[in-house]
Amino acid sequence: MVYVEARTKPNTLKEGTQEQPVAREPIMLNARPRVSVIIPALNEAENIPHVIAQVPEWVHEVVLVDGFSTDGTTEVAQRVWPNHHIVMQERRHGTERRNASREERSDRRGPGRALRLVQQTRRGKGNALHSGIAAATGEIIVMMDADGSTDPQEIGRFVDTLVDGADFAKGSRFLRNAGTYDMPRYRQLGNWGLVFLTNVLFGTRYTDITYGYNAFWKRHAGALALEIDGWPNEIISNIRVARHGLRVQEVPSFEHPRLAGEAKLQGVFGVGWQIGREILRERCRPARMQTLMSASNATSSVDVTVSDDTITLRPEGDLAPATTA
Numbered sequence: 001m002v003y004v005e006a007r008t009k010p011n012t013l014k015e016g017t018q019e020q021p022v023a024r025e026p027i028m029l030n031a032r033p034r035v036s037v038i039i040p041a042l043n044e045a046e047n048i049p050h051v052i053a054q055v056p057e058w059v060h061e062v063v064l065v066d067g068f069s070t071d072g073t074t075e076v077a078q079r080v081w082p083n084h085h086i087v088m089q090e091r092r093h094g095t096e097r098r099n100a101s102r103e104e105r106s107d108r109r110g111p112g113r114a115l116r117l118v119q120q121t122r123r124g125k126g127n128a129l130h131s132g133i134a135a136a137t138g139e140i141i142v143m144m145d146a147d148g149s150t151d152p153q154e155i156g157r158f159v160d161t162l163v164d165g166a167d168f169a170k171g172s173r174f175l176r177n178a179g180t181y182d183m184p185r186y187r188q189l190g191n192w193g194l195v196f197l198t199n200v201l202f203g204t205r206y207t208d209i210t211y212g213y214n215a216f217w218k219r220h221a222g223a224l225a226l227e228i229d230g231w232p233n234e235i236i237s238n239i240r241v242a243r244h245g246l247r248v249q250e251v252p253s254f255e256h257p258r259l260a261g262e263a264k265l266q267g268v269f270g271v272g273w274q275i276g277r278e279i280l281r282e283r284c285r286p287a288r289m290q291t292l293m294s295a296s297n298a299t300s301s302v303d304v305t306v307s308d309d310t311i312t313l314r315p316e317g318d319l320a321p322a323t324t325a
């Protein structure tokens, strides 16, 4: 956001008198929201420099969530980060943790945007996303992968969709002008089955459900499946945003093969079953049980705090007090 200094017109300025002092009145010239890009990374040292290099200049910050990598992923990210403004979020240990679950250390050697390094609190990609959301400071959150399969050049398309009125911009590889080079036929079939199940059970009209490239306004974070640590997190989040009556817009996206390294999603069939089970379980849950937010009161923001084993959603303003999910 850009603030300019505005001069108030002196209405009774007599000749020979000094001009009235300038009043500082903020005028929002460019109300583009700040965009935080969350990138969960588990042993992606080889890929992360390529991904970082492609993130557009206008992005407010990148939140890199490390999943206890052993290949130096975060060190590499720090080394290649342009303009070097790095914020490390460290977790405190022992009794200190009860008072403050994380500690922040900032290292600014250049004017550039921030790279926020976050250590996730438990295992799993879902937990990584949750930890990233909790640490992000922008109004808009974009979630993408660290393996080079999701193209940072598409971030603008997701942001535009939100600025144009959507609450949740959901990437899809199966729209016109979209596609995937990273999905064998059996995975496409599995995805199709899960899409079908979701559309039948929840009345949605989705074309994709297992894609991790999504964006949303942070004030809607409470509608997501934050309590799920594993792979079903993103799928159930896609369902919940619809159940909460949020405006969900699918965005065409191209998925590329991972640049290097191994897939972290092993045992695709097992994970498929797990996701299917979680979808059925979601059908049995009342739509608004898990969160404090609903479409009607979603205008206030949510402060999401993660500690070792609890998730606290604290809506700003006059809504209900903090609750543990």
Ligand SMILES: Nc1nc2c(ncn2[C@@H]2O[C@H](COP(=O)(O)OP(=O)(O)OP(=O)(O)O)[C@@H](O)[C@H]2O)c(=O)[nH]1
Pocket (backbone or CB within 6 Å): 040, 041, 042, 043, 044, 065, 066, 067, 068, 120, 123, 124, 125, 128, 144, 145, 146, 147, 149, 182, 257, 258, 262, 263, 264, 265
């Ligand atoms: N922080 C964190 N990141 C994870 C975890 N599991 C997966 N990731 C990241 O999530 C993204 C998606 O994981 P992938 O291994 O690419 O899964 P996939 O896209 O199904 O597999 P590929 O087809 O090989 O690309 C990557 O950026 C991973 O590094 C985790 O437990 N913690």
Ligand SMILES: [Mg+2]
Pocket (backbone or CB within 6 Å): 145, 147, 149, 258
């Ligand atoms: Mg991938």
